[in-house]
Amino acid sequence: MTTVSAPRLSIRVRLRGVGAGLGRWVSHAGYLQKWLVLGTFIGIIAGLGAVAFYSLLRLASHVFLGLIGGYFVPQPAAEDGFLGTPNFPTWWLIPIIVCLGGLLSGAIVYLFAPEAEGHGTNAAIDAVHRNPRMIRSRAVIVKMIASAITIGSGGSGGREGPTAQISAGFGSLLARTLNLSPEDGRIAVSMGIGSGIGAIFGAPLGGAVLAAGIVYREDFEVKALVPGLISSSVGYTVWGLFQGFTPLFGYSASNYRFDQPIQLLWFAVIGVVAGLVGLAYAKSYYSIAGLSKRLQVPRMLRPAIGGLAVGLLALAVPQVLGTGYGWVQQALDRSTLMALPLWIVLVLPFAKILATSLSIGTGGSGGIFGPGIVIGGFVGSALWRLVEPLGQGMGVPLSPAPFVIVGMMACFGAIARAPLAVMLMVAEMTGTLTILGPAMVAVGIAYLMVRRTDATIYRSQLLDRTEAQSARLHIGLPLLGRVGVAEAAVSPRVLLTTDMTVSNAITRLESAFVPGAPAVDTDGRFQGTVDMAVLRKLTAADDTTIERCVDAAAPTVSDGADLGEAIDALPEGHGWLTVLDDEHRVSGILAIGDVVRAYHATLRSDERIVAQVSADSGITYIRIAPSSPLAGHTLAERGLPDGVIVLSVRRGEEALLAAGSVELCAGDLVSVLAPVNMLAAVRALLAPG
Incomplete structure (x- = not known):
């Protein structure tokens, strides 16, 4: 029989004892104490996880693209602002390197944690709704390694997916270890998502708002907002201690002032185009993901095929390799953006969409949040290049930065169904808040366009809290x-x-x-x-x-x-x-x-208690007739006379409490509490004739 050694067993027993003790403390702690402690723990892990993954990604990029391929991608301002290698020293190696990265990533995921494929944020959202305890620690580690290889070898992906899964996975671990209530478990995982993304982007406020808004398409989890402020702030502080507190793209538009109302017209145009491009992003990603699943090849080989295609695309458009943040940095500056050929600037949004869909949609590991931000930035830069000849007299700013920043906000804020969170995050990433006012026009238009189609880049999102099983x-x-x-x-x-x-x-x-x-x-x-x-x-x-x-x-x-x-x-x-x-x-x-049995017993007990409240009241059971004016309507729409209470509605074997939203149907058996002198009138209303 397989046994566990005494020292190992002793350590496990001690750790479980500690977990049980903390769990008891959490269950009895006040709201402030509980979330101050849990938020701090989650924030520390989010910050450390972001630092660890960033370091791993830099190492992978240096080895694959740098040492092997001789190519170094551009970097954003907070990461030394390096402009990158001007061309490929050995061009034919690039497709091979990206293909190799996809092959290694696919093999690691397939062999050790198949659930780690694709983008991690969607999996974390799924855990919030389905089971906040479901994220395995193994999946988090595999996600880190596989994503570093995918993106470091040139695959198009974002680094926020792994960091979100690290901190969300820790929230899931807390839910299991401390036996958190389901509600607290969901909040802990949501906090992990927001603080992980907020840390890696250096955007704590946006991360906190994201924790509350990312899990629904048209709702907001208010209970996660305040705890999210704590965890996101701590995560950002830990990140800054290691990587500095400079915004990711520097202070890109710190001198911008909105003083030309005509600019609202251009921002509205950005909103329209960004909304359409966001829809194309979601459609392309899930179309290629679906096509990949139908390929008659081993699962672990699919990311390699996607990587090869991305490598070939990069020979024509090198800006699609890696995260693309360095190229957004260059697009924010007039001189470097004007130095790029116009056709490259115009094709960039669509090339990045295709590259991300091929890299992550085929089973590679990485985030789709970051590429969405980059795609939006490329949309803004392309529009600025087209209207730049009109000059400042027509409201076109001298610098492309306002267009690029608003494009980032509008494109991904709309398709992620988190407009407020993404607006704040981009404002923090670019070190400017002055653009938020006019940017709201673009973000609002883009969001309304996407909302009409019910599309989202995160398919694990629910519509709102009423769609969740517990809320229903x-x-x-x-x-x-x-x-x-x-x-x-x-x-x-x-x-x-x-x-x-x-x-x-x-x-x-x-x-x-x-x-x-x-x-x-x-x-x-x-x-x-x-x-x-x-x-x-x-x-x-x-x-x-x-x-x-x-x-x-x-x-x-x-x-x-x-x-x-x-x-x-x-x-x-x-x-x-x-x-x-x-x-x-x-x-x-x-x-x-x-x-069900306990609920029915309580319902019957309550009916007996209510019947004894007043001597002149009684309970009667009436079956709704097809001719009743209440059939086909909710109680909120029609209701009953004052003094009459519907206690329950039984529909076949199903027992429903008579909430105002319950629609009565012919054949329902309704229990009604009413004064004795009104029972006959109620019966005539529910079952006339």
Whole structure:
């Protein structure tokens, strides 16, 4: 039997004890204490993660493009402002290098953490909605290495995706280790997204707002904003201690003053064009990603094919290689932008879209936030080159910087469905706030254009909070918040230990007729859950333990929580979750059937209590007739006479609480509380004839 050495086991037990102790403190701490501590921890990891990935990326770029290819990409102002190598010393090596980077990246992701492919921000948003505990630590490490290789070898991608996944992964780790409530877990992961991106871009305020706005297309998670301010500020401070506090693109338009109203016309044009280019970006990326999945080649080879195509494209348009931030820096300056051929400036936005789609959409690892900013900057520079001959008399600024900055804000702010956050981030990245006023015209127009199509670059975003599973349940079933988990949970039929053999675990699960069970260590502390389907796929020897099969990210809920929190913790597709006490020990199991049973019992109890409130009131059950004026309408639209309360609506086997948004249908069984002298009138209204 495989065993764990005593020293290793002792360290694990101690760490779990520390985690359990911190978890108890967090569960009883006040709002300020909790988020000050958690926000500081997440911010420190975000800053250190950003520094670590930036250093790894610089090393990869130096090795692949620099030492092997003899080509050094331009750098933005905060990173020495190097103008880059004027041409390729050995041009034929460039496609080979980018292809090799894609091959290495694809192999690492495929072999060690397949979920790390593509752009990390989307995966982190998905974790916020589905299960804030689901981000594996292994995926974070793989994401860092694979992204550094992809981008460092010339692939077109952003460095914010890996940094967002690092800090979001730490938030996910906190959710698991401290047994955070589902709501706190979502906030922790959202904070990680915002603080990671804010740190790597040197934009703390934008990062904090991004934490609250990136998870929805048309909503704002207010509860994540204030904690996000703490984590993003700490992350930025840590980043600055190592890399300095100079804005990424320097103080690019610090002298700009909006004093010509005619410029609003040009900013409106930028908004229109940026909105259209943003839509093209999303369409191109997901089209190529879909095409890549249909290719009849091994999965790990797809990024290599994309890399080869990007390398060939770079022979004509070298600006597509890497992040592109250095080229945006050059576009901000009149002299360097005018030195570029006009056709290059005009084709750049579309070439960068194609390169990013080929690099990341085929399975390469990297972010799509950064390229979106670069694409928007290229849109602004192209428009400035076209209208520059009109001169300042027509409101065209002498410097292209205002056009480039507004293009960055409008293009990606619209397609990311986070206009306010991206506006603030770009303002911080360029060291200017004076352009925000007129820029709002461009950003507003671009956002409204994208909103009409319902498009987004982050497909894990939900429309708003009402679309989330937990929000839907709380609106329709508010009694969930009054029923304790301890009242509904049942004892587990099977409790496995991590040193149990695979064959023994399968026998135990089969005997109890259950698809899975919680697993605990030798000290009795919860480690995760084990699924029968996973065990049956193993071909290992019978004496192999189940330790490596344990899902540490499995959903859990505290025994002091209510059913609303339990539903929040239950990801889509899971039928049960484990209930834990303050010591991180298993106290029960809660399945969907248990939730429904406890809810119905509470509903029936409330009906009896309400019926006793007044001697002249009574409850009656009425089935809605097709001829009822309420059929096909919500209670908010039609309602009932004063003094009459609809307690519940039963539709087949489904029990609904009578919220104003519930639409009544013919055949619904409605329980109504009303004065005795009004019951006949209510019956005539609901079931006339």
